[in-house]
Amino acid sequence: MALNFGNGEATKLHFQSSYPDSEIVIGLVAAVGTDLEHVAREIVERLKAFRYNSKEIKISRDIIPVLRKTKNHTDHFARIDNLMSTGNRLRKDSGENSILALAAAASINEFRIKASSGAHPAAFKKQAFIISSLKHPDEVEQLRKIYSNGFFLIGIHSTEERRTELLTKRKFISEDKAKLLIQRDQEENEPFGQHTRDTYHLSDFFVNLQGNLDKFQNDIWRVIDLIFGKPFVTPTFDEFAMFMAFSSSLRSADLSRQVGAVIAKNKNIISTGANDVPKSGGGLYWPHYDQNNTKIEDEQGGRDYMRGGDTNVLEKNAIISDILERASDSTKRELKKLLKSSKIKNITEYGRAVHAEMEALLACGRSKVGTVGATLYSTTYPCHNCAKHIIAAGIKRVVYVEPYPKSKAYEFHSDSLSHNDSNKVLFEPFVGVGPRSFFNLFSMNLGSGYKILRKLGNGNIVDWKESTSSPRMKLTPSSYIEREQLAAVSVLNCLEKLK
Secondary structure: OOOOOOOHHHHHHHOOOOOOOOOOEEEEOOOOOOOOHHHHHHHHHHHHHHEEEEEEEEEEEEEEEOOOOOOOOOOOOHHHHHHHHHHHHHHHHHHOOOOOHHHHHHHHHHHHEEEEEEOOOOOOOOEEEEOOOOOHHHHHHHHHHHHHHHHEEEEEEHHHHHHHHHHHHHHOOHHHHHHHHHHHHHHOOOOOOOHHHHEEEEEOOEEEOOOOOHHHHHHOOOOOOHHOOOOOOOOOOHHHHHHHHHHHHHHOOOOOOOOEEEEEEEEEEEEEOOOEEEEEOEOOOOEEOOOOOOEOOOOOOOOOOOOOOHHHHHHHHHHHHHHHOOOOOOHHHHHHHHOOOOOOOOOOOOOEEOOHHHHHHHHHHOOOOOOOEEEEEEEOOOHHHHHHHHHOOOOEEEEEEEOOOOOHHHHOOOEEEOOOOOEEEEEEEEEEHHHHHHHHHHHHOOOOOOOOEEEEOOOOOOOOOOHHHHOOOOOOOOHHHHHHHHHHHHHHHHHHHHH
């Protein structure tokens, strides 16, 4: 976008990032069979209250067929399966796992060029773009690079039963084939394949598309209201507790991933936990100042990185090597492939780290605090080892963000836990503002967006209206180099006033 550095209004808009009519880009991520058309309609309708126009870009309709010719199937199973395969081939052949997101951004740019009628493409006023749906973490990463704080990802949870029903009754796909699509969509082995699970937990917001459509509508409205800076929206306890679980995960030095958990009772946090190595005397390792009190360091030989490796991975590799050594030379090559892709990779028992959920339970034990009837919040669905201890500890409810397909928790303990029966230990997906956006959207003045005002100088509350509100995090069309130039112009203008 060409900048007129002599224009005081342009300098003000660009340097102060005060774009009141800033564009927003919303990405949707959901498993196959989720009614995303309904989701998009709700978003579009709510945005109208803010006088925003919306344009939806469907990856399956507007991107994949444009990048590569696809067969025109009348059978819904064949059409969906072919679109998945074509998307995978595009990622693989291009060597770019974010190619579909890049193409979506290019599509927005094309729309911008057409609207400019030959002039230099410029930012739209009060325009939202909805990209549906994203299936790979690299796609989310790429869109966040392009649109920065102006990009919001909404993860939509829908039960497998509900998604199967949509595929069978509305798409006329057999139940067996519907389950094949659901399994494929969830997690493919190839790095260029469908990775919906890994994409879902990157969301800024999580909503649950269940039978209660009024609740779903209100949840969507709350998401949009927060984006536009409604000053009186504060966190639910679930949102607060999950943010605390996420904060707990950040103290983990685990070599694979960071997981956090908290236990709450009567809407009070009673313990926290992270996945890390236990230390003598109780609890986990923390970095600390050395004996001279001059440098923060970790205990020698304590955490895994101080020992140079992940014992769980090393032991699994040792098991595979031991089996291969016993095999004949003629079968080793094929056997190695089979072992590498077998369930050996799911073994977790050789890890030195205490799981986050277990540490939260143990912390209660060390502090002599009861857990019966409490709620456990975890950034990841608990594994089957943690699940049995959660049940035994009397936890009544478990809330999680990231699914964990390796977990056998429900398979092993269906007698005691459920995803919908509150008479058992209830495992349910998190709904609300995700940890990554918690600070920006709920802090009045410390986040990345503009400061929130709740009252006027006379003490009365502000009269917040949708029609006059603007996105809290702005999508600025200028680059940081352009803003540096504008900063210099602003300084010159100030110096002129000081003369």
